[in-house]
Structure formats: C-alpha cells, structure tokens
Amino acid sequence: MSTAGPSAVAGPDDVAVRAAAQLVRDLPPAPALWCDGLRKRYGRRTAVDGVSLSVGRGEVVGLLGPNGAGKTTVIKMLLGLVRPDAGEVMVLGRPGSDPAARARVGYLPELFRYQPWLTAAEVLELHVRLSGADVPAVERHGCLELVGLAARAGDRVGGFSKGMQQRLGLAVALVARPELVVLDEPTSALDPLGRADVRDVVLSLKERGVAVLLNSHLIGEVERVCDRVVVLDRGTVAASGTLAELLGRREVRLHLGSVGPEGQARLAAAGPLEREGAWFTVGLPAEDDGTTVPDLVADLVALGVRVHAVEPTRISLEERLLGILRANSGDGRP
Amino acid sequence: MTARTVLTIAGLTLREAARRRVVWALLALTVVLLALSAWGFSKLVGLDTEFGTMTSGEARLVASLLLNLIMFGLSLIAAIGTAFLAGPTLAGELESGQALVLLARPVRRSSVLLGKWLGLVAFGSGYVVLAGLAQILVVGATVGYWPPAPATGLALLAAETVVLLTLALLLSSVVSTMASGIVAVGLFGATWVAGVVGGIGGALGNEGVESVGTVSRVLLPTDGLWRGAMNAFQDPIALVQMGPGEGGFPFLSEAALSPAYLAWAAVWIAMVWGLTALSFSRRDA
Ligand SMILES: Nc1ncnc2c1ncn2[C@@H]1O[C@H](COP(=O)(O)OP(=O)(O)OP(=O)(O)O)[C@@H](O)[C@H]1O
Ligand SMILES: [Mg+2]
Numbered sequence A: 001m002s003t004a005g006p007s008a009v010a011g012p013d014d015v016a017v018r019a020a021a022q023l024v025r026d027l028p029p030a031p032a033l034w035c036d037g038l039r040k041r042y043g044r045r046t047a048v049d050g051v052s053l054s055v056g057r058g059e060v061v062g063l064l065g066p067n068g069a070g071k072t073t074v075i076k077m078l079l080g081l082v083r084p085d086a087g088e089v090m091v092l093g094r095p096g097s098d099p100a101a102r103a104r105v106g107y108l109p110e111l112f113r114y115q116p117w118l119t120a121a122e123v124l125e126l127h128v129r130l131s132g133a134d135v136p137a138v139e140r141h142g143c144l145e146l147v148g149l150a151a152r153a154g155d156r157v158g159g160f161s162k163g164m165q166q167r168l169g170l171a172v173a174l175v176a177r178p179e180l181v182v183l184d185e186p187t188s189a190l191d192p193l194g195r196a197d198v199r200d201v202v203l204s205l206k207e208r209g210v211a212v213l214l215n216s217h218l219i220g221e222v223e224r225v226c227d228r229v230v231v232l233d234r235g236t237v238a239a240s241g242t243l244a245e246l247l248g249r250r251e252v253r254l255h256l257g258s259v260g261p262e263g264q265a266r267l268a269a270a271g272p273l274e275r276e277g278a279w280f281t282v283g284l285p286a287e288d289d290g291t292t293v294p295d296l297v298a299d300l301v302a303l304g305v306r307v308h309a310v311e312p313t314r315i316s317l318e319e320r321l322l323g324i325l326r327a328n329s330g331d332g333r334p
Numbered sequence B: 001m002t003a004r005t006v007l008t009i010a011g012l013t014l015r016e017a018a019r020r021r022v023v024w025a026l027l028a029l030t031v032v033l034l035a036l037s038a039w040g041f042s043k044l045v046g047l048d049t050e051f052g053t054m055t056s057g058e059a060r061l062v063a064s065l066l067l068n069l070i071m072f073g074l075s076l077i078a079a080i081g082t083a084f085l086a087g088p089t090l091a092g093e094l095e096s097g098q099a100l101v102l103l104a105r106p107v108r109r110s111s112v113l114l115g116k117w118l119g120l121v122a123f124g125s126g127y128v129v130l131a132g133l134a135q136i137l138v139v140g141a142t143v144g145y146w147p148p149a150p151a152t153g154l155a156l157l158a159a160e161t162v163v164l165l166t167l168a169l170l171l172s173s174v175v176s177t178m179a180s181g182i183v184a185v186g187l188f189g190a191t192w193v194a195g196v197v198g199g200i201g202g203a204l205g206n207e208g209v210e211s212v213g214t215v216s217r218v219l220l221p222t223d224g225l226w227r228g229a230m231n232a233f234q235d236p237i238a239l240v241q242m243g244p245g246e247g248g249f250p251f252l253s254e255a256a257l258s259p260a261y262l263a264w265a266a267v268w269i270a271m272v273w274g275l276t277a278l279s280f281s282r283r284d285a
Helices: A006-026 A071-078 A099-104 A120-131 A137-146 A162-175 A192-207 A219-225 A243-247 A261-270 A292-302 A317-329 B002-019 B021-045 B056-086 B090-096 B098-103 B109-143 B150-174 B179-204 B207-219 B222-233 B236-242 B259-282
Strands: A033-042 A045-055 A060-064 A086-091 A105-108 A180-184 A211-215 A228-233 A236-242 A250-257 A273-276 A279-283 A306-314
Touching: A033 A071, A045 A071, A045 A086, A045 A211, A045 A236, A060 A071, A060 A192, A060 A219, A071 A086, A071 A180, A071 A211, A086 A099, A099 A105, A105 A162, A120 A137, A120 A162, A120 B002, A137 A162, A162 A180, A162 A192, A180 A192, A192 A211, A192 A219, A211 A219, A219 A317, A228 A243, A228 A317, A236 A243, A236 A317, A243 A317, A250 A292, A261 A273, A261 A279, A261 A292, A292 A306, B002 B056, B002 B109, B021 B056, B021 B109, B056 B109, B056 B150, B056 B179, B056 B222, B090 B098, B090 B150, B098 B109, B109 B150, B109 B259, B150 B179, B150 B222, B150 B259, B179 B207, B179 B222, B207 B222, B222 B259
Parallel strands: A060 A211, A060 A228, A105 A180, A180 A211
Antiparallel strands: A033 A045, A033 A086, A228 A236, A250 A279, A250 A306, A273 A279
16 A cells, blocks of 8 residues: 555545545434533532433433532533533533533523623623524524513613523523523422423423433423433432333223123233222333223223223332432442 | 634623723712812912912922822722722622623633633723823813823823733632722732832832832832833923932832833733633633
C-alpha cells in the first residue's frame, strides 16, 4: 500500500473515508442523554456515587428517589452546571463539556429565579437569543400561552407568584425548540390544573419525539407519562427499567356471584387464580393486548355468573418504589 | 455564537443597570452635585475676600482645585455605583439560581463573564465620561476655566472605574452578596488614603512613608489613575502657585502618568479578569 503513488493512495482512502462516513450516518442517533460513572462529593459527603443512565431519543424517563438522593446533582452534572469529580457525559451526541451540546436542550431547574427586572416575554427572548435558535415572536407567545401566562407577557417577572415563575420556567425550557427537555420537579409549586397541564405538555413532547428527563416526587405523574424509570437512592442507581419491568404483572379483581364449576374453570383458564370469598383475583399475562378482561367477563356472563365488579389492579409504582427504597435501607449501609 | 452571547449578556447587564432604582438614585445624586457646583462656581467669580476681590489667577487656582474635588466625587459615585452593580453578580446569581438558567444554555462561562464585564465597563465609564464632561462644561461656563487635557482626564477616570469594577467582579466570583461591593469600595478608599499618606511622606522627605503610596498604587491602580486624571484637569500653574512642599495636597497631582504605569494598569486588569474567569469556570452552579 505504501508503495503506491499519492494519487493512487488517495483513491482507496477516499472510498474508505466515505464508507466510514456512511457507516456513521447509518448508525442510530446517539442517545439524547448519556452518562457513565458520575461521581460528586461535597466536602466529605458523597452526593452522587457512580451514576450511569441514558435517555434515548424521544424517550420519556422518570428520575425518582427520596430527598437528598442526588437527583438534582445528577441533572446539574448532565447539563455542565456542576463539575463532576469523575464520569462522562454525552448530550445529544456531543461531550457534555462542549457548550454547543446544549443548543437543543431545555431545562427547568428545581430552584431558580429569573432576572426580576425582565418581563416574561423578555425572558423568553433572552433565552432564544442565547440558545442560538431563531424563534419568531408569535411562537414565543405561543409558548407563554401553553403555560397559561399569555395575559402576563408584559409583566415583570419579579412580581410573579411561585407557581407563575415555574410556569414561565416551563415555557423557557420549551421555547428554543428543544430535542431534549430536562424538568427538575416541574410541578412542585403548581395547582392541580397546572399539574395536568405539565402532564399534557410532556405527553405532547413525547408525541413530537422530544426526549424528556423528568424528576418528580409525584409518582402518579411519572407513572402516567414515563416510558422508563430510574430510581436513585443515596447517590446510586437503586433500580431502573421500563414500567412493565419494574411493576411486574398486572391483575384483575372481580366481585362475582353464583360461580359454578364451569365459571371457576373459565377463571382459572385466564390466569393464576386466587379467591377470597366472593372476590376473585386473576393474574394477567404480561403480553396482554387488552382483550383478556373483556373476553373473560363476556364468557362469565354467558355461563350465568353474576358480575358485580371488575377492577384492574396493578402494584403501583409508589408501592414498588417504597419496596425498593426499604430493601435498600435494609442492606446495612448507614 | 460566542460574540452573540457576549453582546446579549452585555445588553442584559446594561438593561439591568437601567432598571435598578439604585442607578437612578446615583444619577439624581450626580445632577444635584452638578447643580450645586454650578451655583458654587458662579458665586466664586465675584467673591470678595478679606484681601479684596480674587485675581483671575487665584480664581483659576481655586477652580482647578474645586474641579478636581468634584471629579473625585464623581469618580467616587461611579466607583460605588459599578462596584455595587458588579458585587452581587457572579456568586450572587449562582446562589439565587439566576445563573442556573443562563448557564444551561449553550454558552461558555468566559463569554458570559466577558459580556457582564463589557456591560459594566460601558455603564461605568459611560457615566464618568458624561458626568465629568458635564462638570467640565459647568466650570467652563461659570468661571471660564478649561482644563489642559480634558479627554485624557476623562479617559483616565473611566480607566479607574474599570479597574475598580474588575476588582469587584473578581470578589463577586469568590464571595457573594453586597460584601464584595463594599470590600471593593473599601480598597478603593484605602489606596486613596495610602496615596495621600505617600504624598505627605514625599513632601516631608520621608522615603518609608512615601513608599506606602507607591506600593498601594501598584497593588491597586485606582489611585495612580486618579492622580493622572487630576493632573490632566488641573491648571499647570496651580502647582507652581501652591509652591513646592505642597505635593501632599490630595487634590493636586505633581506629574502626568508614565506609559509604563498605564501598561501596568492594563496588565493588572487582564490578570484580575483572567483570575475571575478561572474562578467562575470552576464554580458549581
Ligand atoms: N451545593 C451543595 N453543597 C453541599 N452539598 C450539596 C450541595 N448540593 C447538593 N448537596 C448534597 O448532595 C446531596 C444530594 O442533593 P440533591 O439536591 O441532588 O438531592 P435531590 O435528590 O435532588 O433531593 P430533593 O428530592 O430534595 O430535591 C444532598 O445530601 C445534599 O446535601
Ligand atoms: Mg432535587
């Protein structure tokens, strides 16, 4: 190879480079967010100890854990706000140390304040400028509308209530057309309506293929919107996985009258059966396509069984979380 | 990308200055000072002393002294104003969470710092130059005294402000709150006093005391620049009239600034700025 003339070398090399470039293009896009072995100490206290996680493109991941688990610290390290003592971060395919990595990232911090002398509209304008995006005023106003602040666009942020500030924070996180949105307790100050709004916002982000990392203490909220959950406890990942993986199988509880042997057999055929007086609990198959329960009920009615109640039950994420955290605290660590 | 960040943050800093009540208070103070001085100077012209009416030479000497005195007041106002604007910025904004949202954007911390610094420089030097110019015009209109090198003097006053606000920024990256502003103004005052002490030492021929002023002028260039500015404002004849041995007088300066000292001031600013950038880039938000 080395004996060939320069022009002869350029040919195959060129081909190789192009092939490599094609290979890189064909690779699945890098995860929206990825980190490995993140570690952070504050003085003698280890806040985060070897956290690795990733958020795929368009994926909604919940970050759960008790107070002081290190969730906010992890998020700040992911966004380059806190220097990790060890570990690597990649944001939208670029190393986290490169500020350009955050060009398409929206962030709603846990505790924050905007320049109180700016109006809501000016705050959005500032952030659009800093992000380098070109977002017209109409779209910016749309963002304020989305969070219910359209009427206050011209008011100074210093006079906003806590919940209004948080709403504005959400608008700021969304305004620069992000591909990744990081929300650190977005609903802590919101009224029930606001919480529902945030849920809708996250769902619509998911629909548009925007990745979301959501830290919240409202487990029901996380359960409803997240594809996957990462549980942090005392600075380490205590558990992670999809909701189905974490929560295991689902069940249905039925309150039945006049169950004959045939009815009993039909119930047993649907899945593992438990009985407590007139209440029957049937375990559902993991790959349930939504037909098992209606089919079962139809068949039971046909067999003359009186159906008083049908309740789908699922071990809730909350119970599962408490289980994980209790098991974790029982393993001898201080 | 970087230039836009710098300009955006500089603009934000100026907007903050314009929307803070403190700043308007400073401006009001300045206007009062200007008006009072105009009134005072106009009285000066026809002043009857015990020895009869002041000669025009005497009037020029007094005007020259008073101009320096008022310029000192203006530079003090500028120093306090910018130090108190710069003081709560870096660390204070990190602590209040204001920086959190900005720094999560695709911006380099050094660009944010440069933007803040430029905004403060524009505000501080803009203020001194405008207020100083207004004062020079007032003196010119009332007593007909025109300083020998007004542009140099105003530029040096601006440089003095820049030195002080750079120091306040460095302090603000280390300690938060108003403390950094207070410390910066305190150091400013201390070097001024040290400069006066050094001048007295010089007048008395005491080298030990004189070196106090020299050393402090090297450590913090505000007083040296201030003396250069005074030299540019005062009537050259004034020193002669005051006579030798009056070098300790705090509102007259014996010599113009040396280029070496100006270069040192520039190096000083660059060094302190670099330290600030280093400390800011290592801070956790
Ligand atoms: N700036 C700081 N200085 C000192 N310790 C800190 C700092 N920030 C966080 N810590 C410590 O790091 C640990 C994790 O804090 P972090 O804020 O990440 O918790 P969290 O999981 O977000 O908790 P919460 O649910 O209450 O928001 C805590 O023990 C906290 O005391
Ligand atoms: Mg937190």
